[in-house]
Amino acid sequence: MDLVRLLADQRCASCGVRGAIVCRLCRGSLPWLAGPLCPRCGEPEREAVIRCPVCRRLGTAVGTVRSAIALSDVGNKLMRSWKDGARAPVAELAAACVVAAVPRPTGDLIVPIPGARSRVAWRGIDGPCDLARMLACRWHLPVRTDLLERVHERPQRGLTAAQRQHNAAGAFAARGVVEGRVVLVDDVMTTGATLRAGVRQLRQAGAGRVDVVTFARVVTRL
Numbered sequence: 617m618d619l620v621r622l623l624a625d626q627r628c629a630s631c632g633v634r635g636a637i638v639c640r641l642c643r644g645s646l647p648w649l650a651g652p653l654c655p656r657c658g659e660p661e662r663e664a665v666i667r668c669p670v671c672r673r674l675g676t677a678v679g680t681v682r683s684a685i686a687l688s689d690v691g692n693k694l695m696r697s698w699k700d701g702a703r704a705p706v707a708e709l710a711a712a713c714v715v716a717a718v719p720r721p722t723g724d725l726i727v728p729i730p731g732a733r734s735r736v737a738w739r740g741i742d743g744p745c746d747l748a749r750m751l752a753c754r755w756h757l758p759v760r761t762d763l764l765e766r767v768h769e770r771p772q773r774g775l776t777a778a779q780r781q782h783n784a785a786g787a788f789a790a791r792g793v794v795e796g797r798v799v800l801v802d803d804v805m806t807t808g809a810t811l812r813a814g815v816r817q818l819r820q821a822g823a824g825r826v827d828v829v830t831f832a833r834v835v836t837r838l
Contacts, residue, residue: 629697629706630690637705638694647686648717649833657681657808660835670836674808677815679825683833684710684717687804691832695804704741710803710831711750721827724796726752726759729814730766730788743803747831751801763821764814765789787813790821797825805833 628639638646652661654668658681661668674681685691698706728748745761752759767789787810798818805811805828815826 626705629709630693637709638690642690642693645690646713647688647691649683649686649835655680658683658833660686670808675812675816677819677826678808678812679827680721681805681808681811681828681830681833682718682721683805683830684713685832686835687806687832688835695832698741699743699803704746707741707743707746708750710743710747711754714747714751714829714831715754718829720755721799721829722797723757723799723827725763725794726755726757726799726801727763727814727818728759728761729800729802729810730761730764732766744801747803748801751799751829757799763791763794764817765791788817790817792821794818794821794823796823797827798823800826800828802828802830803832805830807834 626637627634628642629637630642631639633639636643649658649660653659654661654671657668657670657674657678659668659670685694687695694706694709698710726748728742728744731742731744748759748761751757766787768787800811800814800818802811802814811828811830815828818826
């Protein structure tokens with residue numbers, strides 16, 4: 617399902633008006649992430665930079681990070697509709713937005729950040745896994761949903777950046793040997809703590825490089 621069809625289906629996931637998964641007004645307000653961006657982590661910058669504070673927080677194991685939209689206004693409403701409202705069609709919209717906004721990464725394999733089993737069961741959807749499968753189909757890459765396992769389910773929501781880093785440590789384990797370049801997929805990047813923990817496990821399992829792709833991200837610099 618392409619972006620045009622998604623924009624003309626169901627009810628707006630942002631404002632609720634009937635007739636489109638994203639209505640015309642909200643569509644015009646989608647907070648697309650455009651340059652100048654940090655060449656490594658994709659954080660919007662007022663001017664081109666070599667390395668930014670977000671990069672330092674991510675550490676050296678992460679390759680590049682790219683996201684389609686900012687988690688603000690319409691973007692935040694879409695995420696809430698997807699994650700808390702279990703609006704499955706938003707996953708297809710997210711995939712279409714990523715394909716439209718993010719250059720196809722050079723990778724050998726797509727791996728999603730695994731959702732907490734209890735929250736996946738409660739929501740009825742696994743956003744990162746669904747997004748990873750859709751991107752794998754569009755980018756013609758294999759996807760492994762069993763390569764990263766979540767070994768604890770302590771939630772990140774409501775924590776400070778420092779608390780998130782501590783909480784995410786040890787959250788994942790890689791199952792098996794990883795070779796080549798991996799594209800790690802998540803629905804949203806907040807502080808990067810969850811992604812950093814996942815990347816570390818993949819690198820320790822043998823991945824030569826891990827780049828990150830998310831639908832949305834918290835923008836801290838603007």
